[in-house]
Amino acid sequence: MVIGGGFAGVFAAVKAHDAGAKVMMVAKGGVGTSGLSPFAKGVFSYDPKTAKMSVDEFVAKVSESAINTNNPVFTRQLAEHSYDRVQELKSWGFFDSPLSRNSFMLPIQEREIPVVERVMVTHLLKEKGRVVGASGFSLNTNKVIHFNAKTVVLCTGSGGFKPSGFPVCDLTHDGTIMAYNIGAKVTGKEWNDGHPGSAVNSGSCYDNWHGQIEEKPSITSVMVNHHLGVDANYQAYTTGAPVTMGPPQPGQKKQKAETSEGPYVPLAFRQTDMPPPPQPDRGLLSIFSGKGHSGPPGMGGEQVGGSTAGMAIHKSEGIVPIDETGLSTVPGLYAAGDALGSYMSGGIYTQIGGSVAGSAVQGTFAGEVTPRQVNNLISLL
Numbered sequence: 608m609v610i611g612g613g614f615a616g617v618f619a620a621v622k623a624h625d626a627g628a629k630v631m632m633v634a635k636g637g638v639g640t641s642g643l644s645p646f647a648k649g650v651f652s653y654d655p656k657t658a659k660m661s662v663d664e665f666v667a668k669v670s671e672s673a674i675n676t677n678n679p680v681f682t683r684q685l686a687e688h689s690y691d692r693v694q695e696l697k698s699w700g701f702f703d704s705p706l707s708r709n710s711f712m713l714p715i716q717e718r719e720i721p722v723v724e725r726v727m728v729t730h731l732l733k734e735k736g737r738v739v740g741a742s743g744f745s746l747n748t749n750k751v752i753h754f755n756a757k758t759v760v761l762c763t764g765s766g767g768f769k770p771s772g773f774p775v776c777d778l779t780h781d782g783t784i785m786a787y788n789i790g791a792k793v794t795g796k797e798w799n800d801g802h803p804g805s806a807v808n809s810g811s812c813y814d815n816w817h818g819q820i821e822e823k824p825s826i827t828s829v830m831v832n833h834h835l836g837v838d839a840n841y842q843a844y845t846t847g848a849p850v851t852m853g854p855p856q857p858g859q860k861k862q863k864a865e866t867s868e869g870p871y872v873p874l875a876f877r878q879t880d881m882p883p884p885p886q887p888d889r890g891l892l893s894i895f896s897g898k899g900h901s902g903p904p905g906m907g908g909e910q911v912g913g914s915t916a917g918m919a920i921h922k923s924e925g926i927v928p929i930d931e932t933g934l935s936t937v938p939g940l941y942a943a944g945d946a947l948g949s950y951m952s953g954g955i956y957t958q959i960g961g962s963v964a965g966s967a968v969q970g971t972f973a974g975e976v977t978p979r980q981v982n983n984l985i986s987l988l
């Protein structure tokens with residue numbers, strides 16, 4: 608049973624099916640239309656043919672940027688497997704449309720994987736120390752539904768106590784809470800997603816993405832960063848709004864973080880100038896080269912920051928894995944993507960596009976291993 612219909616859920620379901628499992632997907636929204644996945648427009652691909660650094664160097668650079676808060680096992684996994692996942696996304700037509708519904712549903716429908724949408728899972732079921740299914744309720748009919756399953760992969764996305772405004776910041780910790788309630792270890796409640804929120808109409812997700820939702824996704828390559836508005840949040844906290852996010856524009860004063868005050872920024876990542884314009888100049892990358900947008904989407908207009916009660920930098924909160932497949936401390940229960948506390952990038956968001964690519968990669972690892980776990984279980988019984 609795969610819970611969630613974003614990047615992690617789709618890859619988990621497809622890969623589990625291809626490895627021989629009988630799979631079912633459940634999502635409280637729609638596959639490709641719910642969670643944070645529909646917002647993402649940049650997908651990271653480490654292409655060994657064009658990357659200007661080796662995988663070892665990439666892992667080292669991310670670790671430096673994250674001040675070693677990352678788990679290098681998952682950082683390496685991202686680099687080594689993102690290219691293959693991006694090729695699959697291409698073959699499903701993901702990069703041909705601004706909307707991901709059709710491309711996400713294509714491999715699911717080809718494999719005839721049953722999908723139950725608009726069912727909110729509220730409880731995981733455990734017997735004899737092992738997860739045996741889940742229960743939830745339908746948003747369409749007045750029904751409670753129980754699912755039996757030999758393994759469950761939680762692809763339920765992130766959690767964060769953060770007001771809306773970026774345009775949608777984080778989800779509701781569903782997976783974390785359900786897993787915690789049956790005894791799984793969870794992690795990551797100390798991190799701060801530094802995206803500032805719009806001061807005006809902050810709950811209006813579509814408007815706050817400033818047309819970005821209508822752009823086709825594109826592929827990003829190696830560009831390790833150390834900024835995600837944490838400094839802007841600090842600035843807003845100390846001096847009040849308005850603040851701006853990202854590297855300083857020409858003529859603009861340095862950000863607070865580069866002074867002696869504010870969050871620590873490793874020397875190699877202290878930006879005083881705009882980064883060189885990335886190529887190609889489209890999609891998400893155009894945000895950073897200043898074409899087509901007056902600033903990063905959701906970050907134009909008056910910004911408020913410093914309002915996060917901690918939490919939820921993608922991939923550094925959620926269910927604690929005990930191995931590289933995302934197995935939790937509860938037998939039979941896996942997690943992938945934002946639901947997994949993999950620490951792929953550590954306490955800061957280091958690689959643009961790494962978050963969705965990481966969800967796809969982690970979904971693949973969890974999906975591929977689950978049939979083997981089921982077979983082991985059957986032979987034990």
Ligand SMILES: Cc1cc2nc3c(=O)[nH]c(=O)nc-3n(C[C@H](O)[C@H](O)[C@H](O)COP(=O)(O)OP(=O)(O)OC[C@H]3O[C@@H](n4cnc5c(N)ncnc54)[C@H](O)[C@@H]3O)c2cc1C
Binds near residue numbers: 765
């Ligand atoms: C505005 C915005 C822009 C972003 N841009 C980028 C970008 O350009 N590049 C990048 O790499 N990352 C980006 N990110 C981050 C990225 O979108 C997420 O890290 C990624 O989509 C997470 O994928 P996921 O599959 O793990 O979870 P999600 O896509 O969040 O999917 C969660 C799924 O779980 C389901 N679900 C949750 N709870 C339950 C429940 N109780 N019962 C049943 N179903 C449930 C939801 O319906 C949904 O289908 C962005 C995020 C935002 C908010």
